[in-house]
Structure formats: structure tokens, C-alpha cells
Amino acid sequence: ILNVEQSPQSLHVQEGDSTNFTCSFPSSNFYALHWYRWETAKSPEALFVMTLNGDEKKKGRISATLNTKEGYSYLYIKGSQPEDSATYLCASTSSNTGKLIFGQGTTLQVKP
């Protein structure tokens, strides 16, 4: 994998459903993996930064895992609420350039 890729591109779920998204990133020269939440008409808001293989982070109903050996991260939302509706971006930082490379995002819509 040369770029950061996210799937699915979009997701529609019912309130109360749990959901997860995938972020794939280059495993060579990896330094850190970032997740952001981006609401319409706002700036992206940082959720997590993870650096170690096997890292798990949690913030309320949202959690994330990291596998640096195979180059993927999962973001989980438990019991989705309408206010979770947003685009979720992941980004990988390369250790040799320090540059943050973003995926195209997963747009989540939670229906009441």
C-alpha cells in the first residue's frame, strides 16, 4: 500500500447500531496514525494519535485499534447517535518525512 485508504466511503446506520471503519496505510517508515472527526462547516477535530503496534485508544463510545505490521487501523463507534454523523478521516505520519497523509474519509450518517 502506497497511500492511505479508507473504507467504506460512506455508511448509513440507524441510531443505536454499532459500526466500524477501516484505514489502511503504508507500514514501511510508519511513525503515527491519526483519526479525525470532521463535521460539516467545521474544521477536523483530532480523536486519536497512535504510534505503537497493538495500541488501543478509547474516547467515550469511540475506540480505535492499530496494527502497524500489516498497516491497518479500525475505528469503532458503539451505539451510534445522530450527533456522530460526520466524516471520519485517518492520516498516517511517515517517519522519514514527518508528513501527514490523509485518506479520503468515511462519511457516516446516523438516522434517528
Add this chain to the structure above:
Amino acid sequence: GAGVSQSPSNKVTEKGKDVELRCDPISGHTALYWYRQSLGQGLEFLIYFQGNSAPDKSGLPSDRFSAERTGGSVSTLTIQRTQQEDSAVYLCASSSLGVATAFGPGTRLTVL
């Protein structure tokens, strides 16, 4: 300040005019990015500054776009001879290695 600030928040200009957008990053952050979001699109990388290294300009869409970062702090993005397709929200972000990247509130540019 505590966060990344950008000015102006909104800019309306006429086609063919030059514009300057300013970004004040978080003090001490070594990396600074410019992105833009055109209507209905994702984050588009424009340029990346890291410390004293030469900037990564690979995302600049044309030679009408330029950016500089003075003293490793404030950055200015200049768009010469603006075109209607330059209309977008221009986002600035700053970070240091391993730290979550913080985004500014953005400048909404409208080219008439």
C-alpha cells in the same frame, strides 16, 4: 494563542485579483500544512513545511499558488490571478511529530 488561527475567516474577491491568506500555528509546532476543501470534495493537500527543510509543494495546483513560512512560524498562502475554481475553504494545520495535528477554523474564499 491556544490554537491555530487563520485570517481572514471569509474573503470574497473578483476573478483575476490576488489574495493572501494567513495562518498562525500553535507556538512550537514544527510542521505546518495548507489544505483546501472545494464544495463536495475531501481534503486536498497543498503544501507542507517542516522545520527548516525545503517545503513540500507537491500539492500546489498551479504556479499561481505560493506559500511561505517566516521565522518557522506564521505562514501566508498567496493565490495570484484568482479563478473561480479557486473558491474553497482553505485550512491550515500545525503539528509536531507524534502530536495530534491541530486545524485552524479555515478561510472561506469566494472568487466571483
